[in-house]
Amino acid sequence: MLNSRDIFNIRNDLQQTRADYRDVHLVHVQFTSGSNYEQFTDGPMDISKDSANYLSPVFTVYRTRARVKIINPITLLGLGPVITGVEVGDYLLMFRTSDKGEVDKVIAEKRAYIVVDRERLKPVTTVWTGLTQSDEVMAHCKKFDPEFKATGL
Amino acid sequence: MAAFDLFSADGLRLADRYVRAFNLQYIARDPLSGVVDASNTVFNSTYRPILSSGSIGVRLSGTLTASSNYTVEAEQGVFIFSTAPSVQPVADYTIAAYPDRLIRSVMVAGFDEMELQWFRGLALSEAQGTGQIVLSSQDSNNAYVVNSSGSDPPIGNIFFSTSWAQRALYAACTQLAFVKLQIGEYAPTHFIWQEAQGLRVDKSMTVRNLLAFKDNLEKSLMKKLEQAQVEWYGESAVYGAFIADLHTKEFLAHRFWERASKDEGWRDATPYTGYGY
Numbered sequence A: 001m002l003n004s005r006d007i008f009n010i011r012n013d014l015q016q017t018r019a020d021y022r023d024v025h026l027v028h029v030q031f032t033s034g035s036n037y038e039q040f041t042d043g044p045m046d047i048s049k050d051s052a053n054y055l056s057p058v059f060t061v062y063r064t065r066a067r068v069k070i071i072n073p074i075t076l077l078g079l080g081p082v083i084t085g086v087e088v089g090d091y092l093l094m095f096r097t098s099d100k101g102e103v104d105k106v107i108a109e110k111r112a113y114i115v116v117d118r119e120r121l122k123p124v125t126t127v128w129t130g131l132t133q134s135d136e137v138m139a140h141c142k143k144f145d146p147e148f149k150a151t152g153l
Numbered sequence B: 001m002a003a004f005d006l007f008s009a010d011g012l013r014l015a016d017r018y019v020r021a022f023n024l025q026y027i028a029r030d031p032l033s034g035v036v037d038a039s040n041t042v043f044n045s046t047y048r049p050i051l052s053s054g055s056i057g058v059r060l061s062g063t064l065t066a067s068s069n070y071t072v073e074a075e076q077g078v079f080i081f082s083t084a085p086s087v088q089p090v091a092d093y094t095i096a097a098y099p100d101r102l103i104r105s106v107m108v109a110g111f112d113e114m115e116l117q118w119f120r121g122l123a124l125s126e127a128q129g130t131g132q133i134v135l136s137s138q139d140s141n142n143a144y145v146v147n148s149s150g151s152d153p154p155i156g157n158i159f160f161s162t163s164w165a166q167r168a169l170y171a172a173c174t175q176l177a178f179v180k181l182q183i184g185e186y187a188p189t190h191f192i193w194q195e196a197q198g199l200r201v202d203k204s205m206t207v208r209n210l211l212a213f214k215d216n217l218e219k220s221l222m223k224k225l226e227q228a229q230v231e232w233y234g235e236s237a238v239y240g241a242f243i244a245d246l247h248t249k250e251f252l253a254h255r256f257w258e259r260a261s262k263d264e265g266w267r268d269a270t271p272y273t274g275y276g277y
Helices: A005-020 A073-080 A097-108 B009-019 B100-117 B165-188 B204-235 B249-264
Strands: A022-034 A055-065 A067-070 A091-096 A113-116 A118-129 A137-143 B025-031 B042-044 B057-060 B062-066 B071-075 B078-081 B091-097 B124-127 B145-146 B192-193 B200-202
Touching: A005 A091, A005 B200, A022 B204, A055 A097, A055 B025, A067 B249, A091 A097, A091 A113, A091 A118, A097 A113, A097 A118, A097 A137, A097 B042, A113 A137, B009 B165, B100 B165, B145 B192, B165 B204
Parallel strands: none
Antiparallel strands: A022 A055, A022 A113, A067 A091, A091 A137, A113 A118, A118 A137, B025 B091, B042 B078, B057 B062, B057 B091, B071 B078, B124 B145, B192 B200
8 A cells, every 4th residue: 555655756756757858848839920911811911022021930949858658569559548549659758747738738739849859749638647647747649740840849 | 172063064075975965966957847828937846855055046038037036945846936937937956865954864863873883972062162062953053073071072182073083984874874764764665666557666676775785884884983993092002902702601710710720829739639649
């Protein structure tokens, strides 16, 4: 029987294991429009004007640490019927609980994405997981090719 | 001579040399974890406990923000901002392996260990040179190593506070006390646990490794103890000195007879009274 102290220790273990893993970047894209932007057509007001910045993306990056599990045929076999829709090549990222809001924002925003080891991913779902289903947040991510990519990410 | 203060910077450095109780690590530009939505004010650091006496800096968009803009719960690694940030804050801070209070507690335990290994009637006192002993605990500001008269114990021409051998013995005892403390602390909690088809953490060897380490420490402590004792009692106590074995009752009786026989000249004085005489 585990007591509350054990659960506290396990939570610490999870955090330390996560800290040993690598940086994960959550990239959000916001758009700023210049004076040549026409909202109605979502394009430049004056197309002959030599200006491409009628609409320009601004990237905001949130950096954190997550445990990474890459789904290959072997792990897929061992996974059991836990996550629906998981397939070979998907990533499972285990975040700390305080990152859940940020991960959920990436799901909600159409053009936001996550970068792990130079792979661009889009989270599909977040699930509470860990010993008491409350120690960490698991994001099920699929490969993603975003329309707007931040430099280097 | 000022007595050796365990809780002084010098004392803490000495203990840290052996125990690595501080194990200070400087963390630079750690991205804090929390929702960035201009309404959340609570952010977590990746590492903890944060050393509250270490310098802490928080940056927003690369610019250092004033320390009045946030408070830090050092032990839990939580940063609470007065104004919710709209960009992810990053922090510079120093982490220690243990909080200050526990480090002091280990140092007192180390002193106890030294007195249990070799009882000399020394004490830890909050004051020194006042002729009386006020016993120290981990909550005291000072912990001077004093003798029964409340001053720095003299060892020949030098003192405990200036003797390298005595301080090294104390530090080794602190190390032993620390390992013993860890064994007790880890024994109930360091087990193997595994999530269903997930992460597996195996800490089952921690206590066993510590036990092996403790055995080695105890052996090396004997050498240090010998050095410290030679210094304490003087070299004349070493040369030609031997420690007799414990005598059995039979040995003592025989020895007594032998000595008495020699002293009283029984060989000459005692007539043979055997058969035929």
